[in-house]
Amino acid sequence: MPSIKDVADLAGVGVGTVSRVINNHPNVKPETREKVNAAIKQLNYVPNEVARNFKMQKSKMVALLLPSIWHPFFSELAYYIEDGLDKEGFKLMLCNSGGRPDKELYYLDMLNQNKVAGIIGITYNDVEDNVSTDIPIISIDRHFGKKITCVTSDNYTGGRIALKELVKAGAKKAAYLGIHSSAYSEVRLRKTGFIDEAGAQGIEYIIYEEHDETFSDDKYFGDFFKIKEHQDVDGVFANTDILAAKYIAAAKQHGLRIPEDVKVIGYDGIQDNKLFRPILSTIRQPVEEMARMSVRLLLRKIEGKTLEQDIYRLPVMYREGETTSCSVFLSL
Amino acid sequence: MPSIKDVADLAGVGVGTVSRVINNHPNVKPETREKVNAAIKQLNYVPNEVARNFKMQKSKMVALLLPSIWHPFFSELAYYIEDGLDKEGFKLMLCNSGGRPDKELYYLDMLNQNKVAGIIGITYNDVEDNVSTDIPIISIDRHFGKKITCVTSDNYTGGRIALKELVKAGAKKAAYLGIHSSAYSEVRLRKTGFIDEAGAQGIEYIIYEEHDETFSDDKYFGDFFKIKEHQDVDGVFANTDILAAKYIAAAKQHGLRIPEDVKVIGYDGIQDNKLFRPILSTIRQPVEEMARMSVRLLLRKIEGKTLEQDIYRLPVMYREGETTSCSVFLSL
Structure with a gap:
């Protein structure tokens, strides 16, 4: 039975690259992907399911970077993001990054090492230069450029x-x-x-x-x-x-x-x-919609798909309270 | 150079057990630990650092189970738990378990598979019967028995x-x-x-x-x-x-x-x-103290230590607002 090493040798790439192709990791050039898939076909290679699941499992984790989970806006956002990820079989790793860019870069490194599948968050660093196109990162409220998709309210x-x-x-x-x-x-x-x-x-x-x-x-x-x-x-x-x-x-x-x-x-x-x-x-x-949209877009990036837009702006609503008009809450 | 397999053979145990001893996992009987350490010494075995770090990394994750991160009490708790874990080089996996015991059992399974190092949380199931003594779980507010340590306010x-x-x-x-x-x-x-x-x-x-x-x-x-x-x-x-x-x-x-x-x-x-x-x-x-105490106790359990108490009750304080006495906030 052929091994992953045989596939790598035939395709002229490293074992890691073969693994990335098998696990549908976005960080592989199309030409390379093709070469590897051709080698897999030629050798009739069947990936070791245990090893594969193990690899997959490692990447079933999404990091959520927030200034502070204590803030009511962020905790509502985290609530819906966790719910959305859970429904898709993903786990959420929480990080209060507030004021500490080093924490953020640490997670970016985990992403590069394939230990987290993607990142959702409010990032402080302009990480744009350090990442390749289509890397699975969704930024909320902050827009850096074409590579990191941004979800925000209007x-x-x-x-x-x-x-x-x-x-x-x-x-x-x-x-x-x-x-x-x-x-x-x-x-x-x-x-x-x-x-x-x-x-x-x-x-x-x-x-x-x-x-x-x-x-x-x-x-x-x-x-x-x-x-x-x-x-x-x-x-x-x-x-x-x-x-x-x-x-x-x-x-x-x-x-x-x-x-x-x-x-x-x-x-x-x-x-x-x-x-x-x-x-x-x-x-x-629209916190819930922003959370679910972030999860949906991230998962599409993880699958290696390219998104149509750089920024997704979701509609807001005016909600009248008692600080604009005297009459509204007199009945309370 | 001797391999981990050589150590396992000499000690008469599996490779997994040797790995657990090396990584200081609590779930090893003292006799077994001794046998493995003797074999390591006899063979002059040096663990493969890369493999070891990899193993360690997997277990540098703590799961936090909460009914809902959206609730202000839980988000404050989560804030301080993440901070405490981060200072010790651990990561936090967040789970809104509310109303879903299956989610909780899933994490218990991850704990058994060594994929998370421990669990802190508000658990709904009486998981006591499914876990061995000294398994790294800290329960907040709920006390099941001797095995699962409980941290709560007084x-x-x-x-x-x-x-x-x-x-x-x-x-x-x-x-x-x-x-x-x-x-x-x-x-x-x-x-x-x-x-x-x-x-x-x-x-x-x-x-x-x-x-x-x-x-x-x-x-x-x-x-x-x-x-x-x-x-x-x-x-x-x-x-x-x-x-x-x-x-x-x-x-x-x-x-x-x-x-x-x-x-x-x-x-x-x-x-x-x-x-x-x-x-x-x-x-x-005392939310911050409860969070830090939970982290401290969990890390001691992860190190394989036995705790002195089953329940840790932290002192509360009365904080006067404006719902008991008319005079307090007149100046506001």
Whole structure:
């Protein structure tokens, strides 16, 4: 009976390459794949099932990189990703990568060594240069280039909707409140959408941002309320729900009533029950759909298929809470 | 140069057993370990480092079984467990096991096959009968017997403190509100502590519980407020924060003011900021300590050590919010 070594010798490649072809690993050139398959056919080679299953098993693991599983948005995302992977027979390896690029590169190395089948996550490094085309990585919210597919919510439309809803609720002067990081992220489009819609509606607006590395609640809001042209702001779009809630707490300390004096809209939709107040008006990310889409696209990459798009943007929805209109939750 | 097969032959055991001895796997009888080590010494056998590292790597994985990572208590726990494992060079495999015992047994099987080094989790099955002593499993909140070590908060004292604080806040008739499952869990001691302290204080009390399989918010609270002897309850200890928040929402609909008419205390301490209200008075679980203790104990089991205790109970703390006393948060 021919061995894997016989196949490798006939095809003029290493045993590892034959193994990758057998296991459908994406990292094989088409010519090589053809040569190996021809050798397998010629020798009538039957792969050792035990060894094969063993190899397969190793690669039935997907790494999920998140800044922190503790954050409600990420834990909801992780919940649905695990569920999606489980249904396909894959396991999830969890990594709180937050602030540590070395952890991320470690997983990339595991991917190169075939110990994880793929990676889903919010990556901080521009790993684009270190990976080959079609390597199984799905990035959420961060778009690096053609090789790493990105799944995100439609941040731009979200920004437009937020401004539109603030105006609808009666705001005459709107502020965009953001925290941004140096890595390029699709999240920035929330601001672009907000600005474009303000232009379209002809409404006065303010952009107030700080870098995440220097961010502190006290300084951020202390400075915000000091600036004279911020005094008559009567609509706020904060680029996350947590930032919206922090703004509301700070605004109350400055004697402002929400929503009477200022209408507030957040982004994410982290409140999955109505038990804790305020119930934020927010742009709801389609978390479950983003998770399932990420799993689906990753598995297609693992199978060696090429995806049609570089970025997959999923539609968002406005969810009205009690921070834009006084009447909504009076019945509660 | 002698091979691992030579060692196995000399010791009269299989190659797998030699490998387990080399990798310090706990599942080896002391006599066998001695025989293998003697053979290694006699032959001057040096393990193949590549193969050894490969073996080791496979077992550098710990499975975390949780009902749902989406729940804030579990995501905080997972955050610290991942951090603790990472510091020791271990990886975390995440499994939302909720309601699916088959998932749990699958991981137990992986443990038997040496594909995961150990399991930390909230297990539903009484797996005690299927595992040998000292198998690396740490159970959180559920105690099965001597083999599976349990890490939990001091639920009994938590129950006593809750009753004591309700009385201190002015309650004359206290109710314990719980949801219980059929599996035995240390969580039940919250009720025992509550009852014992009510006895010690000589205060009237009520126990109101429902099975988690038949639980629905509407029925649970609808029934609660219907019963005549519940009308004059002025103190409530709910066995989770979420249940406390649900009680408060239901009580408000019945025209009750919190804390003026009813003082409310929860259990867990899931609110890690003061952005959303009400800020619950609660018995705070030492989540970080529970996570780190679980990791520490698991690693000792993986090293083959025997632990001194079957149950490790970590102290809880009362954290006052705004649901027991009117004055505390007036400044906010």
